[in-house]
Amino acid sequence: MQVPQFNTYYPSIGDMNRDQKRFYRRFSSAVEAGEYVDVEDQISYVFCYAYQEIDQKNPQKSLRSLSRLANLYKDHPKLPSYLNGWAADCAILINELDLALQLLPEPQLGATWGLTANTQLSLKYALNIPPAPREMIAVVGPKVTKYGRENLEDIEQYLGVLLKKMRSRSSDLISDWIRDYQVHSTAFDPFNGVPCNHRPHPKFTVYHFSNRDEFRDYVVDLIRQAENALRVDKGLPRIGEGWISETHLYYQLKDAFSEHQVLQHARPSWLGRQHLDVFFPELSVAVEFQGEQHDRPIEFFGGQKAFEENQRRDKRKRAACKRNGVALFEVRKGYDIDQLILNIRASGL
Secondary structure: OOOOOOOOOOOOHHHOOHHHHHHHHHHHHHHHOOOOOOOOOOOHHHHHHHHHHOOOOOHHHHHHHHHHHHHHOOOOOOHHHHHHHHHHHHHHHOOOHHHHHHHOOOOOOOOOOHHHHHHHHHHHHHHOOOOOHHHHHHHHOOOOOHHHHHOHHHHHHHHHHHHHHHHOOOOOHHHHHHHHOOOOEEEEOOOOOOOOOOOOEEEEEEEOHHHOHHHHHHHHHHHHHHHHHHHHHOOOOOOOOOOOOHHHHHHHHHHHOOOOOOEEEEOOHHHOOOOEEEEEOOOOEEEEEOOHHHOOOOHHHOHHHHHHHHHHHHHHHHHHHHHOOOEEEEEOOOOOHHHHHHHHHHHHO
């Protein structure tokens, strides 16, 4: 089925010519039958259908239609976040708050998702569910250093540890934040970005955390604490305290092997989501600086459970290096740089 070009903002049937309308009728019939139609890059057809199916007076029917459409286009890079977000709005309108929380798209690390984070935190407040690190980061975006941007997933984990410690002192963090930071609230306004007449829904309250500067500053400080915890674990200085340990090791090795390529925080494809502190691709040699958390449980970093997870990650990294013919050297505080250089030369040259 040839797809007539159709790309416009806030598309409607009234914007279509005869060929576009003919295709849209086929597209609509197929979607209603649960059949996927490849619209190529012409996603305005999908948005037009979604807009037509959104009806605040019948949110149950709209929820079914949007969920079906989101499932058909679940592999598209953009559509699911819009469709599931509007489906979540429908779930809120029928007071299915647990379902709404499941449907809301997960904020992407590395971007600011203030509206989504506000809705997630408001739903969790209503359901008495504790906050997660991902939505906290989404309130302000990745307010971290260059090192932090390169290790956002690790910072997310450390922020989770910090939130867990805070929950041991307070049974309802979100309620505390609303009170302490005087977070403004309004009736829920559904279907953001949809060109339709919709009204605020007074039966659900949204708290606008991302609009409160004092709360944003608080979140930035939490993220900073998480990055500092990661840095300590990796043998790095805290933010603003200068570069030592891992970075010092990198420059020592870079100077000693100036004739070779030396990479910091390398992510070879065979290592998946992990990285190597220092990597010599030409020599097939890697060096890891191991903080204390790799050798013993430390309560701040999650105690025994986090230590065991570190052990599993280290084991996976060692196995991946071995499978790919990479000699892995692990060093700790007080390492002998001269001996390390000799070992690397003996291994890789």
